[in-house]
Amino acid sequence: MDDLAGHPDDITVTKRTWNAFHGTDLDLRLRRRGVTQVVLAGLTTSIGVESTARAAYDHGYHVTLVTDAMADLELDAHRNSVRRIFPLGQAGSTAEIVRLLAGASSS
Secondary structure: OHHHOOOOOOOOOOOOOOOOOOOOOHHHHHHHOOOOEEEEEEEOHHHHHHHHHHHHHHOOOEEEEEEEEEEOOOHHHHHHHHHHHHHHOEEEOHHHHHHHHHHHHHO
16 A cells, blocks of 8 residues: 555646646646656546546647546546547556556566
8 A cells, every 4th residue: 555655756746636636736736747658547537537637638638548447426427538539549458557667667
């Protein structure tokens, strides 16, 4: 569980809406660090994750969506986001994303 406790360089953002970018300094903080890609998971797929993914895409980030690390109150809403909205970025399972990130960091 220590891995989930956070790290000194982590960015903490207090969201006031579903979208993590709206009304926060998240974009500024990411740009100052040279971040070009975001990896998203969370609740609720069709609202919180989707609105944040759309905003990240609109801000020019490469968006990666971890589809088995998100959930929705309605399975149909989750499926709709995954099938119809999330092609705006890369989507995959936790295992697939971890493998890709591990490969990228070793190159």
